[in-house]
Amino acid sequence: MGAINRIVENDFIHRVSADEYRSKIKDVYGGPKGALLATASKMSLHIQLGRRLIRTRKFNLHGLKSILDVGSGAGQIAGHLLEFADPDARIVCTDLSEQMLRRARQRLKSNRPEFIAADVTNLPFADGTFDGITCGYVLEHVPDPAHGLSEMARVLRKGGRMLLLATEDNFSGAWTSRLWYCQTYNRRELMELCESLGLHWKKELWFTPMHKAIRAGGICVEIEKV
Ligand SMILES: C[S@@+](CC[C@H](N)C(=O)[O-])C[C@H]1O[C@@H](n2cnc3c(N)ncnc32)[C@H](O)[C@@H]1O
Numbered sequence: 306m307g308a309i310n311r312i313v314e315n316d317f318i319h320r321v322s323a324d325e326y327r328s329k330i331k332d333v334y335g336g337p338k339g340a341l342l343a344t345a346s347k348m349s350l351h352i353q354l355g356r357r358l359i360r361t362r363k364f365n366l367h368g369l370k371s372i373l374d375v376g377s378g379a380g381q382i383a384g385h386l387l388e389f390a391d392p393d394a395r396i397v398c399t400d401l402s403e404q405m406l407r408r409a410r411q412r413l414k415s416n417r418p419e420f421i422a423a424d425v426t427n428l429p430f431a432d433g434t435f436d437g438i439t440c441g442y443v444l445e446h447v448p449d450p451a452h453g454l455s456e457m458a459r460v461l462r463k464g465g466r467m468l469l470l471a472t473e474d475n476f477s478g479a480w481t482s483r484l485w486y487c488q489t490y491n492r493r494e495l496m497e498l499c500e501s502l503g504l505h506w507k508k509e510l511w512f513t514p515m516h517k518a519i520r521a522g523g524i525c526v527e528i529e530k531v
Pocket residue numbers: 330334346351375376377378379380381382399400401402405423424425426440441442443446447
């Protein structure tokens with residue numbers, strides 16, 4: 306990580322206990338920042354770019370009959386699942402914050418998804434329940450990412466696919482980390498960790514060719530459980 310990152314990056318996540326951190330994150334997302342999350346995601350084009358990724362089938366939802374959206378937030382990714390998943394697919398939205406689940410339900414205006422409050426490190430589902438998982442910008446809130454990744458690997462069936470988005474350890478990532486009390490990830494280290502847990506990085510994705518050319522937009526990858 307570069308010198309600038311070290312100055313601006315927030316190390317709160319590593320300074321407090323796991324319980325204190327969880328409670329802080331619930332407060333942050335339950336409060337005014339969480340209320341502005343959907344608007345912020347539109348302004349940063351995150352919603353539009355994520356939709357493009359799924360509409361163009363760079364991450365193909367076709368054939369996935371049960372999809373878990375982890376850390377749904379305001380339903381930014383869940384909205385794309387409702388729009389593009391197979392009509393008979395089961396869609397389950399989970400989040401640590403019940404308030405964020407309420408916001409997602411309000412924003413999505415759909416009775417189709419199941420909304421379940423749950424921590425990504427302790428998911429209330431049997432092994433191999435899901436064909437697909439989407440997880441956007443949640444792992445940055447998990448002090449030990451291996452706990453979140455291995456739990457997602459557990460509930461994903463063998464051969465199942467995951468869309469993982471995570472904040473990268475670059476300059477813009479460092480500011481994100483400051484704003485949201487989260488951590489950022491080194492691309493290679495995260496890949497090695499995933500592979501060690503049986504989560505194979507099948508395809509690195511980029512929102513647009515421009516993002517790919519300048520390596521912007523953060524970590525975005527299709528993973529397959531092997
Ligand atoms: C930045 S938002 C991401 C929202 C959405 N997934 C997206 O792609 O924009 C992060 C969400 O993760 C949730 N979250 C944080 N830690 C979590 C955990 N340990 N388990 C489940 N959800 C968590 C937060 O409550 C918040 O709603």
